[in-house]
Amino acid sequence: MFPACRAEHTLRPPRLVPELLGVRPNPFPDQGAPEPGRYSDPVPPAPPPQSSVAGGPGDRDGAEGPESSEPLEAAARTRHLDQVICEIGAEVERRRASGDLPASLESELDALFLEFSPVGLQAKSRMRQTLALVDRSAYIDLAVPVASRKVVGRSLKRLIKAGIGWYMGFVVHQIIRFGWSVSRLFHVLVDRVEDLERSVERVQDPGMPSSVVPRLDAARQWWVPEALRAMTGVGGRVLHGECGNGTFVVMLTERGIDAYGVDPDAQVGREALDSGVDLRSEPLIDHLELVEPGALAGIVLTGSVQWLPSGDRRRLVDLLSTRMSERSVLVLQSMTPEAWSTGSSPIVGDLAPGRPLHPETWIHLLQTCGFATSEVFSGGQDRRIDPVGPDHPGATSVNGAIDAVNRLLLGPEEYLVVASR
């Protein structure tokens, strides 16, 4: 649960080992003394070293220091919180290692937490902590409490304990062995999962800075009339994937189409969202995973769909086949592969995890998920070279070469595929 301390959070002088100096360590080296008279800490504090959370020594004396009047930025708040949680996590580990609580008591108290806490969505990030609980639970304490308010009761419990101790010991020994075997298996699995996670991280492309990713403003796009025509009359809900500022969603709803949009950038659609347009800030594929099968009558795909890595593209095609209804329409806009290197920003061109496909390839992929009818439209900036005039020397051969270059390398830089089933 507690995030590992990151490099930027470790800008503090190396800690001396106070135990070696005969000094008990301060539980919170970064904060200083407790407020006098409020509560007594069993562990007396050591002199405060440099703080990593507060601004300087004056911040750590527990007194009401002057608070900055400027509002804390979200990033600064997050950093502060992460740092505090990190320090708390380290202190938790230190106290656990100190053994000041009997293991059985600590295990009992942790079990109490689990009893009142669901193991659901949060479990993914708590693998190691949950595993530690499994380890602790794998030990069964044979030392049955025999205390009783009545002397007879205590004697009776002792008698029972002594009488069946050998039997219980035999059984419990096997249960503990089983528990530890299972626990060991989990350790192997967790190690393996973490190895895999690290491997996946290594092969991932570096992310593109969001500032270079083009954000869609449908008001200025050539393909809008065709896309609107294609979506008119679809009988159900229409999703615009990577909808940018939501302009096209508004255009659809103005024509009576039940439309909504998703875009991974929370800021770009903020204005439309505030004015009541149904927009969600999440990645397209993540969103489609959470859509009921057959729920969508139309999907418009723009934006980074064109540069998806192959695995994501395959997943997208699978999701299109299941999430769209029997009679549905798909519109997909993309840059041509020929225009990719010159038409996109250099950073997008270099760092995008995939490359645009030819329209024929998309048609082929869409046919695999049941889209039969497809139309292709070309548009966008026309990069063709104009032919030279007839009075130009060698005009015929020059124009022949220009035609060949235009046909093979240039031409409209974008296309739109409209497919239906």
Add this chain to the structure above:
Amino acid sequence: MKVAFVTPRYGEGVIGGAETATRMLAEHLCRLPGWDVEVITSCALDRLMLANTEPEGTAVTNGVSVSRFPTAERSVREHVALDSRLRVSPSTATVGESMRWLELNGPLCPGLTDAVRESNADVVVCSPYLFATTTDSVAVSRVPVVVHPAAHDEPALYLPVFATIFRHADGFVYYTGAERALVERAFRAASKPQLVLGLGIGDPVGVGRAGGDLLGIGERPYLCYVGRVDEHKGCRMLEEYFIRYKLQRKGDLALAFVGPVSERAPSHPDIVVTGAVAEPDKWDILAGAEVMVNPSAYESFSLVLLESWSVGVPVLVNAACGATMEHCRRSGGGLWFDSYRSFEVTIDRLLTDRRMRRRLGDAGQRYVHQHFRWPTIIERYGRFLQGVSGRGRTNDPGRLSPVLGGRLTGPQKKPHPARE
């Protein structure tokens, strides 16, 4: 624009986050020009017994027309037995079993179902998901139904009947992004119109008295918990953790449980249990606390967190609770614990670092001011309801009949006689 809110219990005395949220939304929405708001609810106020303590009929409360219908008898014993059995593996329960669970969970109000069916509202709003009032309304309403699930990751969420109900709702309003993620993951409801709304919060109504005086502990520092004192809200865990904490630290720190007690009142010389208190008392106690602790893992919004922050008090929450964790992460106004050790260490840290407490409290206060003021909330909400109403009913409620069996059309159970 007319809105009919459907909720199992309604009224100022009702304890329950979702029910309180419904009342607040209804009372704020009815003040908007052009909005007509009615509430359709049961005659019960108490969650556990669901006894018909309120008179049947229609009355206007704080500008809202409230129609109450008597609840049918149910067997609490049978409910507990079935619940214990189903909660082990709820997703494998049959539809029949989960329908029976729903009936036993109550309140079952045949009159309420008829009123929803015949309502002339433009949109029906139901909350929370867990009750027959919601499932029946989704099944019979002729107009679009918006559900405020108020869902948390609990066994009942996975009973098969709820998947069907979520599929047939026309829109969802969530209190937090965590709740939305949970529902969408559980029911693949992402394509439905939805809104992460939260709730608004009014100005504190404390009158500036010292919280310690109200609690009878003088100037002793104290932690406080505000809400229903219930094992399921993590109160037993908090009690035991606090007692263990005090065993190790001989100070004058106290813990106050502020709210009605469901089962057993915590008992310890350093623990104060107030029972239900008046709003000004609650605010004064809250304002005087060092830290407000919410140990519950089952929260869908947690209004009390925002109340704490609005008076600048930092919070400590259960790390397993998505909603409260989301608030803390977004605001930077609170910390969390996921074991006794982290509880102990975090309390130590919070108590010994007054500057950090203030910093957390201030961050929380800013968060509340930015996101949870009523005018903003209610404007967004009204616009969303208009949008859903404009789409019309997108699902045929008749398709739900096979799931709900003959209960909605069959003979009605005799209502429990209203108590004085």
